[in-house]
Amino acid sequence: MTDQTLESRIKQLEDRAELQELVAVYGHRIDDRDIDGIADLYTGDAVFDSTDGPISGRGPVLDYYRRQLDRYGMTYHYPHSHTIEFTGPDTATGVVSAHAELAIGPTPFVVALRYLDSYRREEGRWKFVSRRALQLYAAPLSELPDVLSGRLRKRWPGTEPLEADIPETLPTWKAYESSRA
Template sequence: MSPDPAALQDLIDREAIRQLITTYCNAADRHDHVKMRSLYHEDAIDEHGHMSKGPAMDFIDKLPEIQAPMEILHHNVTTINIALDGDRAEGEVYLIALHRVKGADGPFDVLVGGRYFDKYERRDGRWKFAHRAIVADWANIHSPSIVDLEHPFLHGAYIGKPGPEDPSYAFFGLLGRGA
C-alpha cells in the first residue's frame, strides 16, 4: 500500500510548523534575535501584551531592551493544536514560561501559563509566523526569586545562560546555535 500523498503532505506541514514553534522557544530563551527574526514573515504581527502590539520586526528590534533584565527565560510548549488550509494554518499552542527578572529589590520570578494564538503562512516553500498573540491563563509570581542555581544538587551540571555563553553553543554542532 503506497502512502496517501495528501496525508504525507499534512504530516510534513505539521512537523514544519512544530519545528517553527520550538525554534521560537530556543531563540527567545537564548536571546537570539537573528534567529527570532528568521521565524517571522517581514509583514508579520506580534501581540506580546504591553511589550508589543504591531509589526513583529518592531517587537524583535525591542527585544534586547526587553530581555536585558531577564536572567532566565525558559519557554516550554505542551499541547499544540494545528489546523491546515493549503498555505495557511492556525495554531493554539499551550506554554509554560519561566522568567527570572532583575528587579530594583533583587531578582523575582514570573511563571506564566498561557497560550499562543498563531497564524502561519507558507511562502516560498517555508512556514513562518504571520501573526502571533500571547494569551495569559495564569501567572505565579515569586518575589524574591526562588530559583537557586547554587544548590549542591546542581553541582557539576551545565548551567544555562542567555546568548552564546549558553553551554549548548559549545556542545551542539547540528542544531545551528546562533544561526
C-alpha cells in the same frame, strides 16, 4: 477515509511536524537570545500581540523582544500542546499551550500562556504571521500557591495585579459558569 490522496495526507503530516518544530525552535531562540534567529521565524508583515498590545512588522516585533529580554535574566520557554488547523495549502492557524520560567532581577517568575498563532509558508518554510499571547497567570514563583485562586493573576513587577486574559473571558467558560447559577 477522506478524498485526500496519500501524497496530500503525507504532505499535511510533514507540514504539521514543521509547524510543531517552528514552535519549539521559537522557545529555544528566545531563551538563547538569538534575535536574528527569531527574526527568521516571522514573516515581514508579522504581528505580535502581548502585554504592550499588537505590534506590526518584523522590525517593531523584534524591538519589542529586545526590550522585554533586556528586563529578564535567564528564561526557559516550553510548549505543551499544539493544535493546528490548515486554512489553505500555505496557511494555517494554531493554538499553543505553554509555560515560561524567567528571572526578573532576583525574583523567579512563572507564566502560563496560550498562544493564538497564524502561520504562512514563505519561500518553502512555515513562519509566524501573527502570535497573540494570552496569559492564564504571570507571577513570582513564591506567589504561585495563592495566585491560582483568584482573577488577579497577572502580577508583573511595578504594576498592580491585573485580571488574567483567560479562561474567564472565553465564551465557553462564561456559558459554563452561567449554567451553574
